[in-house]
Amino acid sequence: MRTTLCDKLGIQHPIVGFTPSEHVAAEISRAGGLGVLGCVRFNDADELDSVLDWMDRNTDGKPYGVDIVMPAKIPTEGTSVDLDKLIPPEHRAFVRRTLEELGVPELPDEQRRNSGVLGWLHSVARSHVDVALRHPVRLVANALGSPPVDVIEQVHQHGIPVAALAGKGEHARRHVDNGVDIVVAQGHEAGGHTGEIATMVLVPEIVDAVGHRVPVLAAGGIGSGRQVAAALALGASGAWMGSYWLTTSEYKMTAGDTATQRALLSAGSSDTVRSRIYTGKPARLLKTRWTEAWQQPDAPEPLPMPLQNILVSEAHERITRSGDPEVVSMPVGQIVGRMNEVRPVADVFADLLTELDETLDHLDKLRESR
């Protein structure tokens, strides 16, 4: 199957896979989709550079992309020490108390000076773009909508398209007016940053708003060939999938954190919650004892981006090290209910294509029946 998206990105199948793991991203590209590497975890652009070197060696020349996190409006900026001062002591006290109550051990001394995830900072995201453009990337996506216009221009100068997530028709229109080339219509059921409008309603709305100007990808709730077919029926040129790769064997290779995968494998589609506790903006997360603690009456309101992520970043490290599946902090969509075994990306990808084909067969048969 060949959609406008395939032509634009030079890929074989209209499936784009977002993932923080280079191992997953490379496999998606090798399978004929577009692997998109999430850059937010790279505080140091040199580290991203080495990982992209690895991607270049391991994708057999197939196209891949990168995903940055850059608000169009430049938010609070500063070194991590400056920003630290903006975090209210009662927020810190709540995090400290909660981790203690949840039995999450402290970090060993040598890890304490970790500065948290800085990829949310504008300056750091810009360094990601600079580094990515030194590699043969085929897409720069921005998880927070349209990047600033000068960044779009910088990417375009390299002949590379820019994709942006949108949760409303009006956002999509603004993105395209800014120069964005591909819109990802991200429905309410998606993992990570997500709005209120569900994929079923959002995709045709965004297709009607900007589909005559740019290809639209459907995101949110996609983890089977039936759902890819539904996305195409809604008018999308392809599917953007993020959560579904978190239980692949290759993700395990990068993260090495089996508690998270165990938690994801046992979760049902009702076991997510949309909350501001991860980044300061509403994002869908796995429902765990950590997210529940933030819903108690004594919990403070989450801080704005980027402060909330700085507040909780040591907590995230402690939680990851603790290895307790009940206290995981992980963005994931409602599709988690369909993530029930650890499998290689190639197998997952092949099944998507097979079921997509079966679904189109099924629709053909329905159509011929009278």
Add this chain to the structure above:
Amino acid sequence: MRTTLCDKLGIQHPIVGFTPSEHVAAEISRAGGLGVLGCVRFNDADELDSVLDWMDRNTDGKPYGVDIVMPAKIPTEGTSVDLDKLIPPEHRAFVRRTLEELGVPELPDEQRRNSGVLGWLHSVARSHVDVALRHPVRLVANALGSPPVDVIEQVHQHGIPVAALAGKGEHARRHVDNGVDIVVAQGHEAGGHTGEIATMVLVPEIVDAVGHRVPVLAAGGIGSGRQVAAALALGASGAWMGSYWLTTSEYKMTAGDTATQRALLSAGSSDTVRSRIYTGKPARLLKTRWTEAWQQPDAPEPLPMPLQNILVSEAHERITRSGDPEVVSMPVGQIVGRMNEVRPVADVFADLLTELDETLDHLDKLRESR
């Protein structure tokens, strides 16, 4: 197009339309779908009886159904006077104060003794079933999941299938175990009572849970042929549509309330809110100054079903009479963003079928492209 649903219900197209308006229901049936009349507004079973007589005369012998509202567990029962006593005075005071602040006039004296909507009561819903079974109905649907087993048996004795709404796979399984014949998978984006799982995720989940035993209908977010096609791609045997008929000419005929239609016509897909203020259970409503008042810090927690609806039923009458589009109280799904003009049911239905056909053509073409 012919699905298992068409055979089960004797209809031509796999589209079921739920509506409180007999004029809309009759037109849907005449167009080749199944019109399903919502019974909750009939406090008096004799009134329902006359309306079904009208349906019998105006559907050209085409199949139609009814929708009752009956929790499987028997809730608080009693006359309206008994139940009135269970409503805390501070709730009444909040409603009184809010209506005053919103400028909603009081009812004329002769209307004051109206007893509110009693269709939520078990005894009243049972009387609806008794009356419906004296008519040639082809489906009894229950908006609150599986009805009690003796009601299912009563309906089956007349050779009529029972449909039940489900918002989770486990609910669907329980419904079918109880004898339910058709499951309506109602996603988060739907109007009225709705759960947290979006249609894109819920439909395949319910199809996988019970699709080998009964037909599954997709509900929530459907108002175009692309969305009907997506529902079929997800494995549904058809679409259940409710909100989309609220802006038809025939609905206007029944409701005669142009303020509600004006409010719906101007609303976008972000202008809904899921709240317990309508019935006591979470239901998606049009976002208006009324729903916003209930989200203020001074607002009380909504009461459980059936008390909440009794609490607000006079308010609903006052709001309807006031004719202010900004203070409407109306269940509607996110598809309201696509409801932008008043049109006859027959035109709406014809467009659904045309776009469904075009969508299947489009998928065929995509498939052939390499």
